[in-house]
Amino acid sequence: MIDMFRRRFISVMVILLLIISGCNNRQETSSTNEAGDQVITIRAQTFGDEQTRIQNLEEAAKELNEQLKAENKKIQVKLETSSFDGSWEEYRRQFILAFKSKNEPDIFLTGHEDIAWLAKGDYILPLDELKDSEAYRDVYPTLWESVTWNGHIWGALQDTEARPIFYRKDVLKQLGWTDEEIESLPEKVKNGEFTVDDMTRVAKEAIDQGLVQWGILHRPVNGPEFHMIAKNFGAQLYDPKEDKLVFDKEAILESLRYFESLTQKEKVTPESMTSMEWKNVHQMMIDGKALFWYGGIWNIFNYMDQGAEFDYLMENFGFTLVPATEKGGTPMTLSHPIVHTVSSQTVHPDLVIRLLELVAKPEYQAKHSVETFHLPIHERGSEVEQFKNDEFLSQITYMLDYTTFLPNHADFNKYGDAYFNAIQSVEIGKKTPEEALKDMEVQIQNDLGDTIIIK
Amino acid sequence: MKKWVLPYLMLTPFLLLVLLFFVTPVVITTIMAFTNMDYSMEWNFIGLQNFEKIVSDPNFSQIVFNTFIYVGFTLLINVFFALLLALLSSYYIPFEQSGLFFRALWMLPRITPPVVYVLLWLWIFDASEYGLLNTLTSFFFSNDPIAWLIDHPMTAIILVNGMVGASFGMIIFSSAIQSIPRDLFKAAQVDGASEWSVFKDIILPSIKWPIMFVTVWQLLSLLTSYEYILLLTDGGPVFESEVWPLYSYHKAFKNLEFGYGSALSLILVIIAILLTGVLLKLFKFNRMIQSSRIE
Incomplete structure (x- = not known):
């Protein structure tokens, strides 16, 4: 009897082992x-x-x-x-x-x-x-x-995109801009005549005149657009020679001051931007409740998905590079191939x-x-x-x-998390840009150790 | 054949499953906690470095504090609010069908998939004017939209988890209350006992065991689960609703720091075991298993 059980037990075990080892085999190609x-x-x-x-x-x-x-x-x-x-x-x-x-x-x-x-x-x-x-x-x-x-x-490149600033033409028109001024905005941005400060100023004007609820919106969750903004302020994120990330304190501080200015000083961006739902953020742009949007070209697809007509979008939206931070500077965008x-x-x-x-x-x-x-x-x-x-x-x-582009570094997501936390704490008014920068430095030192260059 | 051979043989497949799915992960997590395993999935042993990193982590104290607040308050809702619901639906509502309907309503969050349930809450708490709470507050008070998840993230996650957890306790307590012999209530009525006395002297002593079970069970699940927080606030804003198990998840599966995430989990397992011991002591578990359930 025991022998019979032993034999059956061994058989079951062998079958189990075969199944488990089978899971590990490469599929027949x-x-x-x-x-x-x-x-x-x-x-x-x-x-x-x-x-x-x-x-x-x-x-x-x-x-x-x-x-x-x-x-x-x-x-x-x-x-x-x-x-x-x-x-x-x-x-x-x-x-x-x-x-x-x-x-x-x-x-x-x-x-x-x-x-x-x-x-x-x-x-x-x-x-x-x-x-x-x-x-x-x-x-x-x-x-x-x-x-x-x-x-x-x-990698073999499959597709790419760009992250332009979307702007509402109808709102600019109500602000008194001529058609020619509106259509030439991308060119002015290209030539460095229209800067991020000008963008904030126009956004503020639109709010003050009651034309929009918010002047500038950005993505509500962590993502590449924030690093695009940091790069626009001159941040170096990566040293390819040493294959190390770079914490460019001066430029990052400038970018944090920009987020503080948007949400706390000029109040053209909601403090709660980072807790909003994507759909609602898109809806605010579709409904003309905001003037500028740090977007991506695929957002047209999202807008249409939410019921907007392509012709309506083309009639009311304009697209430009992200303006330079100084007059005469070079505008930019970021792609994520x-x-x-x-x-x-x-x-x-x-x-x-x-x-x-x-x-x-x-x-x-x-x-x-x-x-x-x-x-x-x-x-x-x-x-x-x-x-x-x-x-x-x-x-x-x-x-x-x-x-x-974003840096090709194995630990970039850790850096990205620390930067997003710094932005969020500044936007909701919990920290000053200087405090957020200091905390970000401690965080990335703890997370990245000697794989980051602090300058 | 010796008497014990057959039972053990019959148990073997299940013991193997327990070994495979319960014991092995604990052993692997323990070993992994002493490695710097990352995306390359290599077992490089680094001694106690992960534990040193936990202590020097700038978010350590805030995460411990958040976990304490979150587990403490949610547990209160999970036990006391659940008890209230059970009393209402099993004792105070005299009609069985009505009680059943009431309990079924409260079970809805539990039988709804977490993603769907949290989506509903996200819409309720949304910071834009399209959020339900903001629509209501602007209609009644003409308020500007409030960023609920930014201003009150901890309250939000306690509320959401509390509502789900309460339904579990409610079902356990309801069945325990319904199993109390009706004669006891009738005798109390004849003796002119007050409702408070019925609750204190009959119901509460009869459901001590389920209360202990729900408290310990919910404590363990609150200490180790994070899915509703992940979906609702993802630990934010910044680290304001980040709790220990979620931090461990973020480190292991978002940053692919499996070694560090395991070290965080290992400490959590030890804390969970210690707290369970404390609760069992508080409930005088040893005495309970010796006494009858109705005193």
Whole structure:
């Protein structure tokens, strides 16, 4: 009897162990089809609602199969795609765990700032060959900076955007601006004639005249726009030579003073800006209750999602670079390119790279940009008729000449959290900019130790 | 065959599951607390450095204070308000159906997925004029919009968690009250006992055990859970509603500092064990398990 139990117990244990060890096996990536071709499965994961990222990969896979057939390679590619809908933190966590259990996708789409930790942790392959590839030959030169870490290229650029200032033309008109003045605002900003101080002044005037409830709005949660503002005040965030973050105290203090001025002194931005709901912030702009918005070009998509008509938006909104902080200074914006990375455990890196070259085709770039309010990564993409016909996007593309990026540093999120806390404490009036700066310094020293340069 | 072999054999699969899903994580967390494991998922042992970092963390004292306030006040709601609801629905409302309906209403927050439940509260507390509370205050008092989650974040998270937790205690207490023999109440009525006396001398002694269970259970869950705070304020503004388990989550899963997050969790586990011991002592647990439930 005991023997029988022992045998059954051992059998159950063996089955359990097999199941557990099975979870750790890399999925089968190759099989054979009816025509006798070897079918190689490539898995790709994308992020967000933008279905064109997946559709373009699928189209590129079809093209790759045709090419392979024409080359008599006896190989076909089967693309398995999935799209993640959740927070970036969950998305990163999911990839790490999938990678460790050898179940990660071959192609992992992510924000460019993730390449540092992905590369440092040996999760992804360097893709230096893409820089010389025909498919990526006319990428806007500045965009390469966003996928470079430690002297290598780590991502295939998928799409980019810009963060302009949105302004309500109708409100400016009510303030007494002529049509010509309103339309020439982007040009004045470009020439450094209209600064952030002018923006605050106009916002204040609009509030004082009862035209709007608020003058300037910014994003309600932590994110890249805050670093864009810090950079606008001259902040250096990263030293690529030493691969260290930089805490530029003087510039950060200036930026904190700016947030204090917006919320506490001029009161053109609500103190509670960082506790508002995205939808309500968007609604305030749609309803004309605020004049300026530190936005992103995809917000047009959000506004339409909330019921606004495209024609209404084009009629009432203007878009300009973020004005310089001093007269004659250079305006700017910030882009957050989304990039395809390639898993270091992929069994077929050559095929994956060929697929990534095909997905950069101008037609795919244009389609994705127009349908999701993004910008193409290369000039050929912006020359496609479909893109050129888009009134909004074609007037924004010039901003890529003025763009900047977040640093590619593995610990940048820790720095970002400390900066956001400093901004929030200043905006709600809990701390002066000087106090917030001091606390931020203590925090980043504790969190980042010797991986940050304090200057 | 010895008598104990079969029972143990039957228990083995479950003991293995307990080992796999309860004991193993605790052991792994303990080991991880002594490493600097980050996004690279490497086990580099660094001794007590994580614990030294906790002590020198500039937010340490505020997070301890927040945790104390949050757990203390929410626990009060979870136990006392739950008791009040249970008394109302099981003792004072004479019709069983009405009591049941009342309890079902209070169960709604618990059966609603946290994300949906918190979305509702976010809309209530929203700082813009579109928020429910601001719409009401501007309608009745012509006030400017108030940033509820900025001005009163701790009150908001205590209220939201308190409402969810109260329904749990309410169900436990209700069933305990309903299991009290009706004869006792009738005898008290005949003797002319006041309502206070019925509560103090009959109901309370009869539900001492459920009160202890709810208090300990809710204490443990408040000390270790954070999902409603994460969704409502994410610990903000700044660190004003950041509590210990949420800080541990932020460090481990947002900053990918798994080692540091584990060290924070380990301390929390020790604190939870100590507090449970204190509560069991306060409730005179040893005496309770020896005595009958109705004195």
